[in-house]
Each structure stands twice: as structure tokens, then as C-alpha cells.
Amino acid sequence: MATNTLNSPQIIQLLDRLSIEADRSKPALQAVAESDASHLLTSKTNYRQFYGLLKDIPLPVSRETGNLLYMLTRSTRAQHILEFGTSFGVSTIYLAAALRDNGGGRIITTEFEPTKAARARGNLTEAGLIDLVEIREGDALETLAHDLPETLDLVLLDGAKGLYADILKRVEASLRPGSLVLADDAHHCPEFVSQVRSDEGRYLSVPLAGDLEMSMRMA
Numbered sequence: 388m389a390t391n392t393l394n395s396p397q398i399i400q401l402l403d404r405l406s407i408e409a410d411r412s413k414p415a416l417q418a419v420a421e422s423d424a425s426h427l428l429t430s431k432t433n434y435r436q437f438y439g440l441l442k443d444i445p446l447p448v449s450r451e452t453g454n455l456l457y458m459l460t461r462s463t464r465a466q467h468i469l470e471f472g473t474s475f476g477v478s479t480i481y482l483a484a485a486l487r488d489n490g491g492g493r494i495i496t497t498e499f500e501p502t503k504a505a506r507a508r509g510n511l512t513e514a515g516l517i518d519l520v521e522i523r524e525g526d527a528l529e530t531l532a533h534d535l536p537e538t539l540d541l542v543l544l545d546g547a548k549g550l551y552a553d554i555l556k557r558v559e560a561s562l563r564p565g566s567l568v569l570a571d572d573a574h575h576c577p578e579f580v581s582q583v584r585s586d587e588g589r590y591l592s593v594p595l596a597g598d599l600e601m602s603m604r605m606a
């Protein structure tokens with residue numbers, strides 16, 4: 388029978404624990420959402436300040452989105468993945484589990500809050516998946532400016548919303564025809580949405596599963 392790393396007891400327990408942690412942090416998240424800083428969510432310049440307020444809050448993708456990431460990684464037989472926005476590493480766990488079940492590969496993931504990068508490293512180690520993951524610490528605009536893989540099969544955008552279009556430009560040269568770009572809460576970045584839905588024929592793009600935009604590189 389085919390392996391499903393997500394069903395391993397250590398990952399089930401870890402994802403359950405991280406889900407409880409995320410539920411407990413909802414009041415703190417709500418407080419930031421209702422504060423004067425909420426307008427910084429889509430900022431292209433003050434995103435560091437905004438995410439500083441969220442540095443102890445996990446902000447993970449939902450289980451449904453996590454399972455979708457696993458399925459898309461498996462079904463496309465992806466080997467090279469890039470993630471913008473690691474946080475505590477929940478989405479990275481789903482992606483890395485799929486890489487494991489694909490027979491191997493590598494994820495580059497990016498996080499500028501040092502305590503979050505450390506927690507992600509701990510969680511990925513506990514999941515037994517850290518050997519597939521490179522965590523680039525620092526602002527992704529800088530850490531993705533060099534040493535990208537020649538080819539990327541899948542990109543997940545889940546960091547500062549105002550930067551989606553800029554991050555896509557950074558990594559675009561590595562996207563092979565047929566590769567997928569998934570953008571969480573893409574409606575917060577109209578510049579990105581119009582980029583991937585434009586009629587230049589470089590992407591085919593559809594809104595999917597709530598707030599997720601899925602785009603395929605055409606050529």
C-alpha cells in the first residue's frame with residue numbers, strides 16, 4: 388500500500404497539538420485584527436511591524452488547505468518547492484510529508500521572525516521531515532534574491548500579502564511550464580491577482596477553496 392506520511396502517529400499528534408495552539412491564539416489574533424495596526428496587513432513597506440505583533444501567533448493554513456497542499460504536491464510529483472511564510476511550519480509539514488511520499492525533494496521556506504523560524508525547525512524535526520527543508524531566515528525579498536533552484540514545481544505564497552507580486556517576480560524564472568503557484572488570502576493582494584489572471588497567457592489562474600488562488604505557469 389502507498390505510504391501516507393501524514394498518517395504517522397508522530398505527525399497526527401503534532402498537527403493536533405499545533406491546531407489546539409492555533410485555536411488558543413485566536414483571541415490574540417482578533418485583538419491585532421481589531422487594532423490600529425490592522426491596515427498594515429496589506430502594506431508593502433510596514434509588513435515587518437505588522438508581523439512583529441503576530442510573532443507569537445501561529446497563523447497556520449487550515450487542515451483542508453494543508454491536505455490540499457499534500458494532494459497537489461503528490462499529484463504533480465513535485466520535488467522542488469518554495470514557500471513564502473513559514474511561521475511555526477504547519478504548511479511546511481504538509482508539503483514535506485508529500486515530498487517524502489514522492490520519494491524525496493527539497494523545500495525552501497522563508498521566515499523573518501527568528502523565534503518562529505526556531506519553532507518551525509523544532510516542529511519539522513519532531514515530524515521527522517527536517518532533512519527535506521531549508522529554512523531561510525530573514526526577509527524573503529532578500530533571502531530569495533539568490534541561490535534559487537533551477538526549477539520549481541510548486542510555490543506557496545503565505546507571507547506578507549503586499550509582497551506576493553514581488554515574490555512571484557523573484558522566483559518566476561525558476562517556474563517550469565506546468566508548475567503551480569498557490570496564494571493564500573490572495574484577495575488581499577490585487578496586484579498579484581491581476582498579474583496571474585492577466586490575459587498575457589503566462590498563467591492560468593482560478594480562485595479555489597475559500598481564499599486560495601491557484602495559478603499554473605503556462606510557458
Ligand SMILES: C[S@@+](CC[C@H](N)C(=O)[O-])C[C@H]1O[C@@H](n2cnc3c(N)ncnc32)[C@H](O)[C@@H]1O
Pocket residue numbers: 434438445446447448471472473474475476477478479497498499500503525526527528545546547550
Ligand atoms: C500566515 S503566516 C504563515 C503560516 C504558515 N504558512 C503555516 O501554514 O503554518 C505568515 C508568516 O510569514 C512571515 N513573513 C511575512 N512577511 C515575510 C517576509 N517578507 N519575509 C519572511 N517572512 C515573512 C510572518 O512572520 C509569518 O510568520
